[in-house]
Amino acid sequence: MTDIKAVLRAQHIETPSWAYGNSGTRFKVFAQKGVPRDPYEKLADAAQVHAHTGIAPTVALHIPWDKVDDYADLARHARELGVGIGAINSNVFQDDDYMLGSVTHPSARVRRKATGHLLECVDIMDATGSDTLKLWFSDGINYPGQDDLRARQDRLAEALAEVYERLGDGRRFLLEYKLFEPAFYATDVPDWGTAYAHCVKLGPKAQVVVDTGHHAPGVNIEFIVAFLLREGKLGGFDFNSRFYADDDLMVGAADPFQLFRIMYEVVRGGGLDPEAGVAFMLDQCHNIEPKIPGQIRSVMNVQEATAKALLVDRDALSASQAEGDVLGANAVLMDAYNTDVRPLLAELREEMGLARDPMAAYAGSGYFEKIAAERVGGQQAGWGA
Amino acid sequence: MTDIKAVLRAQHIETPSWAYGNSGTRFKVFAQKGVPRDPYEKLADAAQVHAHTGIAPTVALHIPWDKVDDYADLARHARELGVGIGAINSNVFQDDDYMLGSVTHPSARVRRKATGHLLECVDIMDATGSDTLKLWFSDGINYPGQDDLRARQDRLAEALAEVYERLGDGRRFLLEYKLFEPAFYATDVPDWGTAYAHCVKLGPKAQVVVDTGHHAPGVNIEFIVAFLLREGKLGGFDFNSRFYADDDLMVGAADPFQLFRIMYEVVRGGGLDPEAGVAFMLDQCHNIEPKIPGQIRSVMNVQEATAKALLVDRDALSASQAEGDVLGANAVLMDAYNTDVRPLLAELREEMGLARDPMAAYAGSGYFEKIAAERVGGQQAGWGA
């Protein structure tokens, strides 16, 4: 148990700056009270999540949503709040030029512009000290024939190579795949196989990031996790959960057993080892729930799944598997899953100098009342869609 | 063939006013040139679709997107343009009050407000002469436990009953179902069975509308069409197409064979007979394609599928079916599907005094150049999300 606690104490879950702003669906964005107006306020909110959970010490930025004049100042501000800057997320989907694509666009001019933005993000990595660039492309087509599937791969490969070349020492990019949305017929990086194939060709600084909401129905995500870990190509996670499409609900809310299975493969494949370099990031849309508590709950959900995964009796499991004892092996896994780890985690938090119940502690802190009162006027942060 | 042409000549496909405005995804709405600024301009665009296809004589309105001071004047404007007002579509999903639901909201105050809007739409039916109210509810919940599934059905039933009571003679409402989005765990009218059960209890003025993009993967839509026609409960269609979720692509673009099968069941079930009262409506989002040509193409796609469905040799089909001739029966259907009906439809258009190729005719009409030049300034119509 001591070992488990040590691992849990070292766990590091990154929250995204955009989770603190407004988000919604194409039907409606419901604004909430106290929402940040700028990146500085987003970092302050993120610092709350870390203050109450103890395991969310970094914050991902999204460019241009988090564009500031002085990134060094922003990084300093983060440090003062007790957090650090995590991955830099690029955005090549919200300029009018990108209607038909960014790096895979038929027009060389648009591609140039998009790649330019990616290179700018590399500069921001330097300015903020971030070591990870996350690349998600909304690129794709809505209609068969709209553009040439293969030519778009050629263009994608070219852009990725240019960005790869610019990465400094100790820097990497994570390539994200997504089956659909906003493109509705074909996406240029639709699945892990596509991302993997590009990353293998580029080299060790290119890795795959698994967004848990980006798969076709029924796809076994933990298999992908196990496979990528075996190949040394799992760069990280964008955690969230879904019942249907890319619903972007709180991680663990839709299928906590799946989250446990994913974390089990992470543990089994050595992915919690800091040297494995797996980034555990949240990427969610709190459309109707309050944002800071939504992030706290999500961090706790990952933590609980991790604790259960660590509780699996690996020796017993291996023995049952070797014997072909189907029910016995399954039972070993389920024993861990069925364990209530909340007391263990409350104890851990106490040892870390935190409140046993982060949700209650935040609710009682008065922070929300404070920001709701103070953050009046200005333009609330959001996606700007 | 004469009979087929007569049926095709009488076909009536309704286009939605909102198809002429901007639309997009949660990631980005790409504005287009020449987009209408008000309902009057939307009707003008819809009239173009009718002018070139000859079978799109009505336009659905959406309240409040198409709110005007004088509906009688709007209806008059439509008549002058050669079109009429079709179904009135209610909107109880874009007010801040509706974050957790409208007619199924836990709060009686919000429910009252939502029902009030629906009753206002009945008034607009009277003012415009529309005989059909289309009800789609975004109501649902994102998280298990968020609200009580059963209580929400009670509330839904209550609201529907109130609206039903207010419907005048010769009026009806169509209840739309949708599996998910914007609610991501449970939707209050998720499937045809739910809509059907409510409509059966209410009576003959309540019918089900089938949006072709609102089903779980793999669901056989033509079965639902056949079933509802058998029950006298098919009120109409919201046509569009999808590869994944509610992609809202042009109808027939993703799976033209499915559209043909749907239209075959319509034909077989007598649904083209005007007395059947089946409304054939489009409901799409032209996110990246130009809007008016997108509607023209969609109308043509439905027309082509209808022509093929009418070409099915029903006697030969029945004979093969009765004999249990699996391949023979399938071949009869496929023979019709594989026929190129474009020459027949070109001929039909010529007989109707139209150009043989509506897409080319529109492109050559100069209409787009005109609106692109004229519609400058003002606020382009859109969803206002």
Place this chain on the structure above:
Amino acid sequence: MTDIKAVLRAQHIETPSWAYGNSGTRFKVFAQKGVPRDPYEKLADAAQVHAHTGIAPTVALHIPWDKVDDYADLARHARELGVGIGAINSNVFQDDDYMLGSVTHPSARVRRKATGHLLECVDIMDATGSDTLKLWFSDGINYPGQDDLRARQDRLAEALAEVYERLGDGRRFLLEYKLFEPAFYATDVPDWGTAYAHCVKLGPKAQVVVDTGHHAPGVNIEFIVAFLLREGKLGGFDFNSRFYADDDLMVGAADPFQLFRIMYEVVRGGGLDPEAGVAFMLDQCHNIEPKIPGQIRSVMNVQEATAKALLVDRDALSASQAEGDVLGANAVLMDAYNTDVRPLLAELREEMGLARDPMAAYAGSGYFEKIAAERVGGQQAGWGA
């Protein structure tokens, strides 16, 4: 807690006779040791499940797989073993005549034969004292056009009406729906809406049975459960679990949270009340795991989900829901789900005079070694596909 235990003590989960025989996929049926050779041996195995769990007192029969000369004698045998006969399951899918359908077949002769079998099953209900007939039809078509979707509904309605008429007092039938397999284009009862519509027309003796593996991907099963309970049309469950199609894995194995949500709606809708008449049945294929332990584990999985559902703090939940507290309401539900109910259930078993751990008790009982040794020769029971 006393109340919860009382409810759990009264719970009644029916196991199916065919779960004790061999089963498999189209690729291979792997025979296992000790498998029963006749219905008497199947009942003996089922009695073991009840002996160790205390809540599986009845066994469903499948005709003709469980055809015997003297059903009264079989029922007497069951009573001696401490169990009773549950639902009678009809089979109109394994005769060569049924290749293109049974009650919906184009040929009146085949339909007559199929309906005759269903009526024979009603006779067997009388002979065995069973009050429930379960109707599953493999009927459907593989190719568009193969047969007429609507005519098949007419034929289905006719057969159901005939069977319904023959049901004695206190008897009922449950109509099962299934999206696909073995029919691969259209199934004649594909979804709950279809089953519901037929049952409503027939009357109170016709109810819907929910097989948890028979839905399209993403369908919210607990919504259907809640809806059918509200309508008084939920006749029962065929429990199993699946990741993909109708995988027929052990219930609760693929998505234990879903099973909990289903049981919560059962509890909330009064479905555990014996007067509600909801039959809780297992319907699984133990293709690779040993059959008796597979059933014991499945019964325990349903029991654990039920215990968690009963632990939900309904008052706190209602309060949070009424306030629109999204995270709070979800948390109330999750608190119950995250509770480890195994100690409670062990205690309950002890109070019922059972071993605390049914799996271990069965494993230590020597029963398997006994049947493996004794059941040599003869024809092992299976589906006979």
Place this chain on the structure above:
Amino acid sequence: MTDIKAVLRAQHIETPSWAYGNSGTRFKVFAQKGVPRDPYEKLADAAQVHAHTGIAPTVALHIPWDKVDDYADLARHARELGVGIGAINSNVFQDDDYMLGSVTHPSARVRRKATGHLLECVDIMDATGSDTLKLWFSDGINYPGQDDLRARQDRLAEALAEVYERLGDGRRFLLEYKLFEPAFYATDVPDWGTAYAHCVKLGPKAQVVVDTGHHAPGVNIEFIVAFLLREGKLGGFDFNSRFYADDDLMVGAADPFQLFRIMYEVVRGGGLDPEAGVAFMLDQCHNIEPKIPGQIRSVMNVQEATAKALLVDRDALSASQAEGDVLGANAVLMDAYNTDVRPLLAELREEMGLARDPMAAYAGSGYFEKIAAERVGGQQAGWGA
């Protein structure tokens, strides 16, 4: 048009020996009249398909279903019938030893046995002159924890490497992926990415085969085809069609537009060029339709899709794509799809000395009546599941 005909004349679609035997679902295998009793009779039936279509000159074998004492004699028999031996398909899923896997089984003994079978298949390649080995593994697990996902990849890699080493000059193997069935939780080669990654490591003699029924719902198969062609890793197709899971219906029956899109990517990527080495094979289950006509229809469906794909005006398409003309580019593709190519193909057949209508020609040939009369007694071929 001359060029198109030349390409179509050279097309080569391989039929599988097992399509001529009985097949079915886990619920029932319906036997048909005239079904072959041995590999020699299967080849005779396959020769009929070639005789009437002119483009199905080879037949895939399945070991052990097509095990014979003298493969050279079988190959000679095939030549006399006017056909050749195509791919050799291994079977490591029907021995009792393979209940928990074959090459990924926890037991080294079972893995040895399975690999031994694969090597035996390489020997049969030599004996028959086949240059292609097709590897499909049913390997996988039904329950989380049942076995170690990663260890199974290690074992798979080891077995593949051993087989790869044994391949002679000019020989290759095709690795098939499948999402699920008969394994229902995790499959060891679930998707193209997994197959691709293994093949890349092995070398040029290992390629991926795309079975069109083996994907999750919504997966864009033509994207995979385009991607693998770009990488030089598309070894071939197992054609069939599906509405739900691996339904194994006739190719083109469920979604003819998808088949066209796939064939378009084949054409666009140079996959029809014999030097590309893409094998076009059918892999279907004619559960209810007659087998030989089922194969003829399937060959014709692929041929029709190919003809349409060849009709695409590539220059016009490229021009529209380059301009970002969404509707225009889509229209170019649809123009080809909407063309009725049956007259062209009838003409082609006439030029090839064949009847214009293969289905009618076969029906009128008396072959079925002959085999139905002659093939009485003996054991009909089937899967032996």
